[in-house]
Amino acid sequence: MTAAVLSLRGITKVYGEGDARLEVLKGIDAEVKTGEYVAIMGPSGSGKSTLLNILGCLDRPTKGTYELEGEDVSRLSDNRLSAIRGERLGFIFQSFNLIPQLTVLENVEVPLLYDPGRRHDRSVRCREVLDSVGLGHRLKHRPPQLSGGERQRVAIARALVRDPVLLLADEPTGNLDSKTGEDVLQFMEQLHADGRTILMITHDAAVAKRAGRVIRLQDGRVVAPA
Amino acid sequence: MIGAGFELVQLGLRNLTGYPLRTLLTIIGVVFGVSSVMAMIAVGAGAEQELLKEFGRLGIENIIVNSVKSTETRPDSSNNTWGYKRYGITFLDEALIRTTVPGLREVLPVAKRTLPAWSGSRKVEVSLTAVQARHLDLFRLRPARGRALCAADGATLSRVCMIREGLLTELGIFRDPLGSMLRVGNTAYEIVGVLPQERLVGYAQKALAVDAKRIEVYIPYETFANRIGTAQITQREGSFEAEDVQVSQLIVAVRDAEDVIDISHMINRVMEYNHKVKDYEVVVPLEHLAQRQKTQSIFNDVLFLQAAISLIVGGIGIANIMLASVTERTKEIGIRRALGAKRRHILAQFLVETVIVATLGGLVGVGAGYGLIAIVEWRTGWTTVVTPASIALAVSISVAVGILSGIFPARRAARLDPIAALRHE
Numbered sequence: 001m002t003a004a005v006l007s008l009r010g011i012t013k014v015y016g017e018g019d020a021r022l023e024v025l026k027g028i029d030a031e032v033k034t035g036e037y038v039a040i041m042g043p044s045g046s047g048k049s050t051l052l053n054i055l056g057c058l059d060r061p062t063k064g065t066y067e068l069e070g071e072d073v074s075r076l077s078d079n080r081l082s083a084i085r086g087e088r089l090g091f092i093f094q095s096f097n098l099i100p101q102l103t104v105l106e107n108v109e110v111p112l113l114y115d116p117g118r119r120h121d122r123s124v125r126c127r128e129v130l131d132s133v134g135l136g137h138r139l140k141h142r143p144p145q146l147s148g149g150e151r152q153r154v155a156i157a158r159a160l161v162r163d164p165v166l167l168l169a170d171e172p173t174g175n176l177d178s179k180t181g182e183d184v185l186q187f188m189e190q191l192h193a194d195g196r197t198i199l200m201i202t203h204d205a206a207v208a209k210r211a212g213r214v215i216r217l218q219d220g221r222v223v224a225p226a
Numbered sequence: 227m228i229g230a231g232f233e234l235v236q237l238g239l240r241n242l243t244g245y246p247l248r249t250l251l252t253i254i255g256v257v258f259g260v261s262s263v264m265a266m267i268a269v270g271a272g273a274e275q276e277l278l279k280e281f282g283r284l285g286i287e288n289i290i291v292n293s294v295k296s297t298e299t300r301p302d303s304s305n306n307t308w309g310y311k312r313y314g315i316t317f318l319d320e321a322l323i324r325t326t327v328p329g330l331r332e333v334l335p336v337a338k339r340t341l342p343a344w345s346g347s348r349k350v351e352v353s354l355t356a357v358q359a360r361h362l363d364l365f366r367l368r369p370a371r372g373r374a375l376c377a378a379d380g381a382t383l384s385r386v387c388m389i390r391e392g393l394l395t396e397l398g399i400f401r402d403p404l405g406s407m408l409r410v411g412n413t414a415y416e417i418v419g420v421l422p423q424e425r426l427v428g429y430a431q432k433a434l435a436v437d438a439k440r441i442e443v444y445i446p447y448e449t450f451a452n453r454i455g456t457a458q459i460t461q462r463e464g465s466f467e468a469e470d471v472q473v474s475q476l477i478v479a480v481r482d483a484e485d486v487i488d489i490s491h492m493i494n495r496v497m498e499y500n501h502k503v504k505d506y507e508v509v510v511p512l513e514h515l516a517q518r519q520k521t522q523s524i525f526n527d528v529l530f531l532q533a534a535i536s537l538i539v540g541g542i543g544i545a546n547i548m549l550a551s552v553t554e555r556t557k558e559i560g561i562r563r564a565l566g567a568k569r570r571h572i573l574a575q576f577l578v579e580t581v582i583v584a585t586l587g588g589l590v591g592v593g594a595g596y597g598l599i600a601i602v603e604w605r606t607g608w609t610t611v612v613t614p615a616s617i618a619l620a621v622s623i624s625v626a627v628g629i630l631s632g633i634f635p636a637r638r639a640a641r642l643d644p645i646a647a648l649r650h651e
Contacts, residue, residue: 058564058644079568086566097561097648101244113233114566158565 003070005166005197006055007031010064011074013050013220024050026220027064032166032199037192039200039208042217048201049170051217055199056089056168057081069165086114090159094171096151098143098158104130105139108158115162129157133187149180156187167191169200173207185210231578238579245551249583252547256587257594259537260624264595265602266533267616270526272609277518283430284511285364287331287483289490291315291323291476291497292435292507313505315473319497323478327492329485334361336475337450339458340440341411345397352393353440354410356450362388364479367444369419372404379418380448387415388444391423396441410443413453429518433509435475486512534623540587541627544580548635552576552642559639560647569640576636577629584628588621595620 013025024047032038042048053059054066057073058081066074073084091097098107108126130136133153143151152172159167169188173181189210192198200211208214216223242249284290293314324333337356342349359377361367368374369388379386387408394403407414421444426436436442457470478493480486490510497506552559559572595617599610 053645056564058648082563082566082568085564091564093648097557097564099558099561101241110562111565113237114562114568114571162566 003034004031004067005034005036005069006199007067008055008064009067011051011054011061011066012063013047013054013059014062024220025054025061028217028220028222030215030222032197034165034197035192035195037188037198037200037212039202039211039214040217041202041205041208041214043203045219046217047220048203048217052168052170052201056091057085082114086111087162088165090162090164090167092152092155092159092167092169092172094174096143096148096155096175098151098154100143102142103139104135104141104143104146104154107143107154108161111158111162126157126161129161130154132160133157147180148176149183152176152180152184153187156184156191160191165197167196167198169198171202171204172200173202173204181207234574234578235582237575238582241551241555241579242582248547248551252544252583253587253590255540255543256537256584256624256627257540257591259533259540259627260588260591260620261595261598262533262536263530263623264592264612264616264620265598265610266526266529267619268595268599268610268612269602269608270522270529271611271613271616273522273526274519275611276609277515277522280428280430281511281515283365283426284433285479286512286515287480287486288364288511289478289480289486289493290433290509290511291319291478291493292509293471293474294505294507311468312470313503314471315476315497315506316500317472319500319506320473320476322496322500323476323493326496327478327489329481329489331479331481332360332364332477334358334364334477334479335447335473336361336477337447337456337471338435338437338474339411339454340437343393343397343443344409345399348397350393350396351440352410352443353437354445354450355442356445356447358447361447361477362444364477367421370422372417372419374419375444375446380446383449383452384446385413385415385449385453386418386446388419388421389417390421390441390443393441393443394420408443410445411454415443415445429511429514433511433514483512486510537623537627540624541584541631544583544628545631545634548576548580548632549638551579552635552639555639556642556647556650559642560644560650563642563644564648572642573636573640576639577632580632580636581625581628584624584631585621587628588624591624592617592620 008028008030011025011028012023015022015024028051040048040051050059054061057068061074064074065072068084068088073081076084099110102110105123105126108130109122112122112125127136127139130139133156135150135153135157138146138150143154146154172188173184176184185207188198188200192212198211200207202208295313320333320335324330334357339354340351341354343352357375359375359380362374367388370391372388375386375388387410389403389408394400399406403417403420406417408417409415425431426434431438456472457468459466459468478489480489487510490508490513494508497508562572596612599612602608603610
């Protein structure tokens, strides 16, 4: 029996008050176990992004509990949440979100800058991770000089650099053509095979199918629990 | 904090060099402020130093009483036909001040007379100044060559004199003047010392009633009093005119500088008692210095305030640019927050950037300040004084301005909602 990396119980998210009150998430229960590759799928407006923000510790639920590795993180301070994002989560965004002024190596270094315990072997660690995504030869390039697929691999390297317990991918292939998108998906399967826990958000059923399990979301509710 | 401070600085520099023109303009804003603060301090300090130099020659513990040819001075009625004029400080005044006013260190009479000095056929009008030996010490009149007049010269009524360097050139004496004779009026004096050519200017000149056009020749007071006397008869258009000024000037040295003002009032009282018309003036350098210092310090404050305002304007420039920068880099802030940056990391990042700009501006401003000071000196001829303290002050003010103007934009950056920031394009 493998432990749950995350478990959601009755997650509700409400924006606004009174007439403007909008309930985006209406009680989500879900669990992801270590080493799982899960896709959360739903049409736009289903609450995917809101759920991702909560899962990514960028936002707090209005109600319900979110346990990450058994620790309830749904009521933590901004400061603690920042630390959790840095230490335990790795983000892969649809639009890559690399910092254009920084080189590839520097972009991958960013999460380590906020790790007080890691000062000496930063550059070594970054090269190692960049090698593993096949970009060891592009350290001094800047993001605008890279192709879309390469940029996403830099972003993946950046997500992996602090060795997170959970990778959160938000439409990782959304901005890529089908061929490079396929490369990225294959790479994520490789990561899954290496034992990474991945949670991917997508609206694309074909992409979702690549994951080991799909959680369908509609109108803020899980409609087909796996 | 993010790793070491060094990394923050490195990161800050990298962001700043990413927008070179913007950074340059921001720095220039600070440069102007810092250099003007520095220049204004230097001008103020220079003026203060000039003031002290001017008054240093007079001595703030001295009171000077001068004889003045009052317009009210009437010819003595008993000697009407002669036109015998008697005015100014009398020996009685001197004796009264000496005996009745407490707290005095010394009272030194000075006699002055304008006379021609001869060297062969060359004639120069000089100001023959008879002083006691102590007078030379008091005003630090030290010969560059030869010796100073001493008490023994006075006691033996010696005909010796101390001249100014400049007189030698005017009289065309190019050999060693020491030991040679100089005829002033009807008496020949042996030159025993040569004073460096040094002129009193401004207030000091006025206070000591120094004749600006004529060079002084110093002789012992006793020699003057006993061999020449105080009365002077001059022939003018066939008629004779006699003038009698017993004491041209009294230098009153006070024991304690704190008593100067009180003692000056007492001297005034003594003089008023003896003189119906005001044919004397009591000059108190200390009083005048205090007044001048007050004026100067107001002037300095105004200058400093103006310079400080330009520094504040520079600071507002920084704040403005940094706010624009925060808006422009909202996305970057969102990314960093998602990757684990805490609010204080973002705060530090932006604050360090402004401090770098302000510090660079401060350092360049010090260089520019030297340039500005050189220009001020060249255009106005004012004395300026640059002290390490003024440099330190200018730089630390600029750093403080950097921190103050950086806090608001940095806080705004740190408080951005990470989700909104990430979504920002």
